Amino acid sequence: EVQLVESGGGLVQPGRSLRLSCAASGFMFDDYAMHWVRQAPGKGLEWVSGTSWNRAAIGYADSVKGRFTISRDNAKTSLYLQMNSLRAEDTGLYYCAKAALRGVVVAGGGGFDIWGQGTMVIVSS
Amino acid sequence: DIQMTQSPSSLSASVGDRVTITCRASQDIRNFLAWYQQRPGKVPKLLIHGASTLQSGVPSRFSGSASGTEFTLTISSLQPEDVATYYCQKYHSAPLTFGGGTKVELK
Numbered sequence: 001e002v003q004l005v006e007s008g009g010g011l012v013q014p015g016r017s018l019r020l021s022c023a024a025s026g027f028m029f030d031d032y033a034m035h036w037v038r039q040a041p042g043k044g045l046e047w048v049s050g051t052s053w054n055r056a057a058i059g060y061a062d063s064v065k066g067r068f069t070i071s072r073d074n075a076k077t078s079l080y081l082q083m084n085s086l087r088a089e090d091t092g093l094y095y096c097a098k099a100a101l102r103g104v105v106v107a108g109g110g111g112f113d114i115w116g117q118g119t120m121v122i123v124s125s
Numbered sequence: 126d127i128q129m130t131q132s133p134s135s136l137s138a139s140v141g142d143r144v145t146i147t148c149r150a151s152q153d154i155r156n157f158l159a160w161y162q163q164r165p166g167k168v169p170k171l172l173i174h175g176a177s178t179l180q181s182g183v184p185s186r187f188s189g190s191a192s193g194t195e196f197t198l199t200i201s202s203l204q205p206e207d208v209a210t211y212y213c214q215k216y217h218s219a220p221l222t223f224g225g226g227t228k229v230e231l232k
Contacts, residue, residue: 035221037169045161045169045212047221059219062126100159100174107218111159111174118168 002026002114004096009119012086020119022079022096030054030074033099033109036081039118040092048094049081050106057105063089086123093118127152129215131224137232144200146227148213156191157217160198163226164209172211173198205231
């Protein structure tokens, strides 16, 4: 079964850091670009960051650039998001998502066909 | 950055109605456009990619089309299980921006 399972969310104070993880199974992880998408409570979807299969191409939303770092370990079939200098507006459900098409860079991946259940991040004092 | 403007933000329709949702890109994105359905409390589901290619397992009452920078998602005959929020997303280049969403409710 194709599956993505996120972990690492929680309550954190503004200015602190958090590291999210996403464990993938059931598909050739190193064939696909992977992404993080977040959703603030009651709001729409926001693409956060993405990485190509080989980490050669990486992209970030302007809202997180310079604060968040995406990475992946193909040997462990895992995706990560290091979040530093967290702000209240970073609060939300963070989803890990798989590109629909294999072998592409951050863009051009045909959308996201597999999503995890999400991990909640709450930034509050 | 390329902006994605989705309309309407919400709509109410009856079972069996034809429903149309529009997404406009501020620049040419070719057909690098996806549509998602997010039912209440659920994870987003990919419906269409390449502006008009139906994802495997998606009912044929869903269809997508494109005309220049304007993209349309059509539900030919609305069903109760289609109550959801629908999002477009451009994946032409980073950032892979989502539209603001369209909430579809039953009348």
